[in-house]
Structures are given as C-alpha cells and as structure tokens.
Amino acid sequence: MGSFKSFRQAYGALKDSTTVGLAKVNSDFKDLDIAIVKATNHVECPPKERHVRKILAATAVARPRADIAYCIHALAKRLSKTRNWIVAIKVLIVIHRTLREGDPTFREELMNYSHRGRILQISNFKDDSSPLAWDCSAWVRTYALFLEERLECFRVLKFDIETERLPKTSSPAGASKSRSTSRTVLSASDELIEQLPVLQQLLYRLIGCQPEGAAYSNYLVQYALALILKESFKIYCGINDGIINLVDMFFDMSKHDAVKALNIYKRAGQQAESLAEFYEYCKGLDLARNFQFPTLRQPPPSFLATMEEYIKEAPQTSSVQNRLEYEQREESPPPADGVEEKQVEEENNKPLQEPAAAAAAEETQAKEEVKEPQPLVSLDSTDDLL
DSSP states (O other): OHHHHHHHHHHHHHHHHHHHHHHHHHOTTHHHHHHHHHHTOSSSSOOOHHHHHHHHHHTSTTSOHHHHHHHHHHHHHHHHHOOOHHHHHHHHHHHHHHHHHSOHHHHHHHHHHHHHHOTTOOTTOOOOSSHHHHHHHHHHHHHHHHHHHHHHHHHHHSSOTTTOOEEEEEOTTOOSOEEEEOGGGGOOHHHHHHHHHHHHHHHHHHHTOOOOGGGGGOHHHHHHHHHHHHHHHHHHHHHHHHHHHHHHTGGGSOHHHHHHHHHHHHHHHHHHHHHHHHHHHHTTSSTTTTOOOOOBOOOOHHHHHHHHHHHHHOOSSOOTTHHHHHHTOOOOOOOOHHHHHHHHHHHHHSOOOOHHHHHHHHHHHHHHHOOOOOOSBOOSSOTTTO
C-alpha cells in the first residue's frame, strides 16, 4: 500500500511538472496557467498563498473580462479532467477563496460560464484509489454542491450574503459591541418570501458539508471546511434578520403569503437545531478549535400558535387593517341577558373618549397582545465568524 501511494505521488508530481512545462511553451497566459497548476497540484496540502494571490491578481477588476473568463475556463478544465481528489478539492478551494476575496467580476463571469458549462456539477466524480480517497471524494461532491448553491443564491438575491452587508450598528443590549446587518432586514414581504427559502436551501447545503469516515480527520478537508464555517454565521444571520423583518409584517399578509411565511419560520427553527448540531460536530476538528461558535435559540412555541391562529381567519388579500382587526378581537363567552343590559347601561354612562386617545389605547393593546419572538441566534462572542 505504501509503495502504491508513493507511485501515485510521483506520478502526480510528473503530471504537474509536465503541465507547467507545456504552459511555459504554448500558453498565451503563461503566468496564470502556471499559478493554477501549482495552486492545484497533487501535493496533499492547502494551495500556497503566493499562487492564490497570482490568481486573485489575474481576476482583478482592472484586468480585461477575457482574462477573467480564461481563468475560469482553465479552472473548469482542471476540475473536469482530474480523477484525483486532492486536485479537485484544491480547485474548489481556489474558486471559493476567489469568490470570497476576489473582485465581483469573477463571480459574474463564473455565473455566465456556469450557464453554459456547469463547472461545479461533479456528481459523478470519484477517486477510488484508497479508502481515504473514497471518503474525501464524497466530501468534494458535497463541497461543490454548496458552492453551486452559493451562486444560485446570488442569482435570486442580487447581492452576496457574505460580503455585501449594511454598515455596523450598535448591539441591541446597549453594549459597546456592534455587528453588520444583512440586507434582508430592509426587504419587502414579497421579496422575503422569495429570498428566505433560497437562503435556507444554502444553509441546508452548508449543514450537509459534514465530513464522514476518513475525511473527518484529513487536514485538507478541514481547511476547506473552515472556509465554510466562516460563512455559516453570516448566512444564518441573514436568515434571522429576514425572519424578524418577515414577522413584523406577518399580520398584514394575505392568507396565501401568511402560509408561506409560517413555513419559512418553522424551517428556520428546525435549521437552528440542525446548525447547532453541526457546530457541535465541528468543535472536535483541529482547525475549528479557534472558533467561537454562536448560541442558537429555538423560536417560542407560543408565537407559532399565534401565527397559526391568524392564518385560520386571514383574508384572501392583504390589507393594512388586517393586523388591527385581528389583534383587537378578544375571545370571550357571550354575557347573560341581565349582565349584558347592565354593561350596556354602564357603557352609555361613560364619558366619550377622544378619537386620538382611543386610537392610542387600541395601538397599545395591540402591541401588548402580539409580541415578536426573540432573535434565533445570539449575537455575543461571534467576532471571529463575522
């Protein structure tokens, strides 16, 4: 087994050196081709920083779009031709890092390319040269699904949940800490109903990136997983900010939209539990020991019951008066005849209340009856993830 592994390493090194030699002679993008081959070689370690920096420089906004398109084409060709899990995961790491750290033009060109070539669809990829390679191949396919979902999320949202956020604001507790806010906090209800399921699907793909078998203890897999963990909190905060915004508009929704919003809210609670389990699983990894994982909360069951009660009597079309009409309705048994007559007499003897005071009293009562849920994620001790 050891001799076979040594043979594969020698064969991989020979292929890398041959590819570099050909790039020096035949390529019009010699420096970029060499950087890609060296960043994604057969050596079982993360891509070297100097090669990644050359790729980032080649895809900067100052470069022609044709150069950026060629870089994506070269990465796609490298990924489609390899049958080695090390090369495949390193290509995905380079793509992921360029999406996170590079210029938005790379993301735009990658989306254009994916319409034609589907660069990240590698569902048939496998390396069965060893038990480790088999387990890591499965994780590589999962990693590619996450990156593909990340692009799909951008197509719907029209902004990057990871990099494009609102300016930092003071924390609700009045402490000195502050955090940036997701753009979902400003979205309208119809936009949230479209955006939140896409974000929840991205989080589903993220939670699925749980290494199993021999892949769990592999350093290269852990390196890629650390990049995913860094994005997990911002993705979940984007969902959480959107949920708070959605709940604020819930009692103004039509029945059709309210049903969708309730399903989104329920799934957010389920994903909070799944993400908490994922964090617990990752705490045993070497590269995750420096992370401070956030504390996730479940939505209060009482508020879910209030939302379900509203749906039973929600109108077919939304109205500004829906919230007040629902919140002012009190459930009480009808009074007896004598009691009713006495109450009517007392009501007639009451002094008339000014319209403005009556409206203020009704608004105060409405606020007391319907309380918004607490955020599903704690905002403490998350600086390293933000």
